[in-house]
Amino acid sequence: MIDLEVGPVAHGGSCVARSGGRVVFVRHALPGERVRARVTDRSHDRYWRADAVEIIEPSPDRVEAPCPHAGPPRPAAPAEATRPGAPGGAQGERGRTPLGQGGCGGCDWQHASPAAQRRLKAEVVVEALRHQGGLAAHVAHDGGKGDERGVAMGTSGLAVTVEPVPAPGGEADDVAAGGPARQVGQGGRARQGDRAVAPPAGEGLGWRSRMRFAVTADGEVGLRMHRSHQVVATPDCRIAHPLVVDAVAGRRFPGAEAVEVAASVSSGRVAVRPTGGTSRDVGRAAHGGGLVERVLGREFRVDASAFWQIHPAAARTLVGAVLAALEPRPGERALDLYAGAGLFAAFLAEAVGPDGEVIAMESDAAAVASATRSLADLPWVSVRPVRVTAATVRHCVGGGARPADGPGGGGGGIDVAVLDPPRTGAGTDVLTALLALRPRAVAYVACDPVALGRDLAAAAAAGYQVDGVRAFDLFPMTAHIECVARLVPMP
Ligand SMILES: C[S@@+](CC[C@H](N)C(=O)[O-])C[C@H]1O[C@@H](n2cnc3c(N)ncnc32)[C@H](O)[C@@H]1O
Incomplete structure (x- = not known):
């Protein structure tokens, strides 16, 4: 552990600090903070990487992360720590990390206010x-x-x-009138309905219409930890659009290495594609090759594997x-x-x-x-x-x-x-x-x-x-x- 005075932000989301004349890129910190950090990478001569695990003097910009999986990995409860895949425990290549312990590598700044x-x-x-x-x-x-x-x-x-x-579900969304759109429920889940998608609770959440979920050896979907093969096994990604979360929640994909999910927020259709490993790539066949995306009055018929902008x-x-x-x-x-x-x-x-x-x-x-x-x-x-x-x-x-x-x-x-x-x-x-x-x-x-x-x-x-x-x-x-x-x- 090292104590750091955190300096400016760097490209990639870490902040720059110094320790013993060496540059330290520290994750989960904000400029101006004093933090206690765990060094996570000493393999480079000129810089280290670290993760702020304790905030000694917080920035006024710091907020509580809305996602339980965000932030540095937190020590698991004793019962969990003995499980294979728990941090500090036996870890396989695609091991599983206990829920609610932080450690997800997906978001950089859940701990900062949107402004x-x-x-x-x-x-x-x-x-x-x-x-x-x-x-x-x-x-x-x-x-x-x-x-x-x-x-x-x-x-x-x-x-x-x-x-x-604008947040997803804002008045400007290009949603088909009376189309098969889904509505976001209170619990952040989508449900079938005949109205447009409503905004999820919390600024900056529920926007990712395309996701690549990792898959554990047991076939559970999840999110990779930062710079790691470890998987935080949950479909509950708070920045994912509820259509995306709904499409994988409660499902297993044995044999797959990843699951690609593409949701058309404007039409409510979702394509789910297990890839890699021994999975069959069923995406295109199962979904007829196209999602309908509506933009400023025009319709685009987009193959689920083709590039499309992610935020609705x-x-x-x-x-x-x-x-x-x-x-x-x-x-x-x-x-x-x-x-x-x-x-x-x-x-x-x-x-x-x-x-x-x-x-x-x-x-x-x-x-x-x-x-x-x-x-x-x-x-x-x-x-x-x-x-x-x-x-x-x-x-x-x-x-x-x-x-x-x-x-x-x-x-x-x-x-x-x-x-x-x-x-x-x-x-x-x-x-x-x-x-x-x-x-x-x-x-x-x-x-x-x-x-x-x-x-x-x-x-x-x-x-x-x-x-x-x-x-x-x-x-x-x-x-x-x-x-x-x-x-x-x-x-
Ligand atoms: C960032 S996306 C932009 C797509 C489009 N402008 C949009 O906003 O939906 C970049 C696109 O470039 C394509 N691409 C990548 N390298 C390319 C290359 N060398 N020549 C042509 N297309 C390329 C990708 O397939 C992808 O569709």
């Missing part, structure tokens, strides 16, 4: 924009309302704020941010890189109209099939089943900058582009190839601010500047954050 979580995320984004992106950025202290596009950019650089999103408010929030950043006009040519099931391509297509064109590039076959199916009413969208690389971007778009004679000119190049790459980012080559097409505006949607910062540095080298970054709290209780950066050519 404090957003402030910490803003600090992480600012740090990444400064260090990886070389940009002047700071946390907005005025709430950072920004201009009419929601973008905050002043003389002192980028002002970053993290915007909350994410799709419409990000579509709004991307359209505000690009302001696509009728007749323009737009590019959607890493298009998934065609979410952004669909709304770009509606904006540019039949005199315009949208090219959507995506490598996953299930996502390509979902996009092709969902965008069939927009024949000026072409979905290209390709890996995004510098060469495929040039090949698909046709090279050359957009002619100066305005929208619908019919030459190579593009007018506007959105890219939403996986966590690793797009990389310098792809970004350089994209920006060589001289779009008048680019919306970069990023789930990792460090990768975003790196790519924004590459954009600067290619003659583009960042004129705003918005950040959205689409993953409450975790350290994850979604950003949308707008890029325009340097004057």
Whole structure:
């Protein structure tokens, strides 16, 4: 055990402290706290990892975690400690950890108030924009309302704020009228009904519409402990949408290594897919290949294995941010890189109209099939089943900058582009190839601010500047954050 004065938050959700000249990344702490911590990893020369097990001086931002599985693993009761899989007891590869003992590796910040979580995320984004992106950025202290596009950019650089999103079941949910939606009951469980999904109790809970549960050797579902194969055996994940919890509660999946659950909150349908081990992958066959997702009046038929935004408010929030950043006009040519099931391509297509064109590039076959199916009413969208690389971007778009004679000119190049790459980012080559097409505006949607910062540095080298970054709290209780950066050519 070591006593630590906790410093600023780091990328990934731990905070930075020092002990004997060494950096210690400490989990379950908050900046400004004094804590007693158990060292959990001494394997690195330059830093240790630790877990705050006792809070000596708490931060005013600290709250009681709403989930009993959150926080550091707590010592088991004597009877439990002798069981195989209990912390400190005999542990198999996929051993089981007693319930109600903390230790779940899923959430980083259940112990911080929602407002404090957003402030910490803003600090992480600012740090990444400064260090990886070389940009002047700071946390907005005025709430950072920004201009009419929601973008905050002043003389002192980028002002970053993290915007909350509506809770699941809020009035803005895209739920089918009279559809087979389920309603959340008092106990946090869904029940069949003919009304829309009601909000779960507690901000930041009940939002995860897609989950990968671990499975114990006995077939129980659960959640992995932090950096461990140990499983906290329970379906009771408080950030999971009740449709998801309901789909696995009371069930066993013998022989499976994991269970993937995808719920369409807008239609109430759920797909359950045991994977790995000796389980049969029954997902697609059992569910006819598709969930219906409704966003701003459009329907997407999405294969359960294809990417879809996880928070029920994410799709419409990000579509709004991307359209505000690009302001696509009728007749323009737009590019959607890493298009998934065609979410952004669909709304770009509606904006540019039949005199315009949208090219959507995506490598996953299930996502390509979902996009092709969902965008069939927009024949000026072409979905290209390709890996995004510098060469495929040039090949698909046709090279050359957009002619100066305005929208619908019919030459190579593009007018506007959105890219939403996986966590690793797009990389310098792809970004350089994209920006060589001289779009008048680019919306970069990023789930990792460090990768975003790196790519924004590459954009600067290619003659583009960042004129705003918005950040959205689409993953409450975790350290994850979604950003949308707008890029325009340097004057
Ligand atoms: C973060 S998701 C975004 C999907 C979509 N924009 C949305 O919001 O629903 C990233 C997508 O990129 C795809 N992908 C990952 N690497 C890729 C690559 N090198 N080329 C093309 N697509 C890729 C994944 O299959 C996934 O659908």
